[in-house]
Amino acid sequence: MALPIMAVLVFFLVLPILMIVTVSFWQATEFSIIPAFDLENYEFLFGSNVTYRVFFNTFKYAFITWVFTLSIGFTVAYFLAFHVRSLTWQIVLFLLCTIPFWTSNIIRMISWIPFLGRNGIANSTLISWGVIDEPLDWLLFSDFAVILAFVHLYTLFMVVPIFNTMMRIDKSLIEAARDAGASGTQILWNVIIPLTKPGIMIGTIFVVTLVMGDFITVRFMSGSQSANVGRLISNDIALLAYPSASATAVVLLLTVLIVIGILLRFVDIRKEL
Amino acid sequence: MTTPTKELELVSVTKRYGTTVAVDAIDHKFQPGGYACLLGPSGCGKSSTLRMIAGHETVSEGSILLGGADISDLPPAKRGTAMMFQNYALFPHLSVAENVAFSLKMRGDDKANRLKKAGEMLELVDLSALSDRLPDQLSGGQQQRVALARALITRPQVLLLDEPLSALDPFLRIRMRGELRKLQRELGISFVHVTHGQDEALALADEIVVMNNAVIEQAGNARDVFNAPTTAFVAQFIGGHNVIALPEGCFAIRTDAVGVLRSETGKLQGSISAVEYQGAHVSVSARIAGDQEISALIPEDTFFNNPFNPGDQVGLIWDDANLHKLTA
Numbered sequence: 004m005a006l007p008i009m010a011v012l013v014f015f016l017v018l019p020i021l022m023i024v025t026v027s028f029w030q031a032t033e034f035s036i037i038p039a040f041d042l043e044n045y046e047f048l049f050g051s052n053v054t055y056r057v058f059f060n061t062f063k064y065a066f067i068t069w070v071f072t073l074s075i076g077f078t079v080a081y082f083l084a085f086h087v088r089s090l091t092w093q094i095v096l097f098l099l100c101t102i103p104f105w106t107s108n109i110i111r112m113i114s115w116i117p118f119l120g121r122n123g124i125a126n127s128t129l130i131s132w133g134v135i136d137e138p139l140d141w142l143l144f145s146d147f148a149v150i151l152a153f154v155h156l157y158t159l160f161m162v163v164p165i166f167n168t169m170m171r172i173d174k175s176l177i178e179a180a181r182d183a184g185a186s187g188t189q190i191l192w193n194v195i196i197p198l199t200k201p202g203i204m205i206g207t208i209f210v211v212t213l214v215m216g217d218f219i220t221v222r223f224m225s226g227s228q229s230a231n232v233g234r235l236i237s238n239d240i241a242l243l244a245y246p247s248a249s250a251t252a253v254v255l256l257l258t259v260l261i262v263i264g265i266l267l268r269f270v271d272i273r274k275e276l
Numbered sequence: 277m278t279t280p281t282k283e284l285e286l287v288s289v290t291k292r293y294g295t296t297v298a299v300d301a302i303d304h305k306f307q308p309g310g311y312a313c314l315l316g317p318s319g320c321g322k323s324s325t326l327r328m329i330a331g332h333e334t335v336s337e338g339s340i341l342l343g344g345a346d347i348s349d350l351p352p353a354k355r356g357t358a359m360m361f362q363n364y365a366l367f368p369h370l371s372v373a374e375n376v377a378f379s380l381k382m383r384g385d386d387k388a389n390r391l392k393k394a395g396e397m398l399e400l401v402d403l404s405a406l407s408d409r410l411p412d413q414l415s416g417g418q419q420q421r422v423a424l425a426r427a428l429i430t431r432p433q434v435l436l437l438d439e440p441l442s443a444l445d446p447f448l449r450i451r452m453r454g455e456l457r458k459l460q461r462e463l464g465i466s467f468v469h470v471t472h473g474q475d476e477a478l479a480l481a482d483e484i485v486v487m488n489n490a491v492i493e494q495a496g497n498a499r500d501v502f503n504a505p506t507t508a509f510v511a512q513f514i515g516g517h518n519v520i521a522l523p524e525g526c527f528a529i530r531t532d533a534v535g536v537l538r539s540e541t542g543k544l545q546g547s548i549s550a551v552e553y554q555g556a557h558v559s560v561s562a563r564i565a566g567d568q569e570i571s572a573l574i575p576e577d578t579f580f581n582n583p584f585n586p587g588d589q590v591g592l593i594w595d596d597a598n599l600h601k602l603t604a
Contacts, residue, residue, distance in 0.1 A: 179365035182378035184353030197369045
């Protein structure tokens, strides 16, 4: 069994990555790509101020999205696992959470636009309630919109692993904690959160890698006003600057791997796999 | 450690789940400082009763009194009871010492103080050497002792044990029950132990409370319950008894009080249906008129001096003084 899987992995994962790494050392002009071994692409990347700003922006999106998806995802999973008593209802509510995933990412994202726009539902409702006089500009084509879309798109990736870990917590542990005089908050901090850490970590890896690799959400929801590393790469590709795009991709890949490496230092997820 | 022990009392305690009655208005006064076993088949209401005493189930009706005070509506930790769970429910992410010290941490004791007290408790259960281990790294018997130490660290008046020995293998079970009994004597507090094993109940208990179908069938000290069961259910469940329907009514008689004769005399006649060698004794079953089966427990040497075989026609004898009239 191991050999075919190895072959698939080598062909579809290892080879493409090696290809990207190779191309990242090539040279490019406006109209041609020349095989070479040249550090020019990397020199340009690390020499440019834009790179650092864009990487910073990417981390910022990842961190803020992580904070929101974690707090929403943990709450939803906690409710499903500990407050919904019957298994039937747990399954029904869980499936309800997945309904947005029945359509594509892009459609879900675009449907925010008429809602958040200058004359959109949100602004007209707020004006009709008298909460605001002028339409809010920052609702759409802003960092707010980008993060809103990220949170909407990726919260389920936090809910699923956390819910899964919580369902494995023996309910008698909660009773034992209550027997020892723990309050609801104490049970949460001393029993549930420590035992849910592996699930939180898996969800974190999903969300961080998805947000760091994204480009389309940032383009649509910021109205091309903000950039992250994904957009840097996609712009290069649009200009047929494949070597430069490859170099950026290699740096992004290493950055994400380092982030995951650091995360895995904190929590042992082997039991969950 | 001889604190004056408070008396635990159940006053028409009832538990309903929807329309099903799990515990039906039971009354019982536990002997203070005694070892009590709630004995019964699964689904008889014994676990619900224990969980109500612990405060992990609400009481539908009635009251639970400890030392005269109604504790039915208090949270588990304020009742003066502590519970040891069936699968021990040790926190897998905490070391042995931290598990034992958990309730002190919840109470807000500082770390040095609570680890010192946990150390004393671990000494009591003879586990000091393992205090830094995680529960996963312990054997079943060791986990059970950690669970005991954790329950006892709050100095409860009553320790509640929910089938504490069922997860252990038979050899360890016998050893641990000896340790439980010894610990209860040393501490002098009341233990209430739920079990479905009659041998466990007889070995441990000062007081046996036999439950069936949500009510208490019979309660009393172990010898009284074993020697004088009052209902057919108790006689059958506690083991070692025959229940015989005679013209004068229904009676229980111990299997070792029945003798077997190789003749068609005796009080009842029947034919041997099974012979089972049990080591010190041989159990002989005979089928009698009315499709009843009676077992006789015969000392091994007596049996082999004059062995029976299945199919033999025999007469059964006993001393009428050994018959106990059953009420139901």
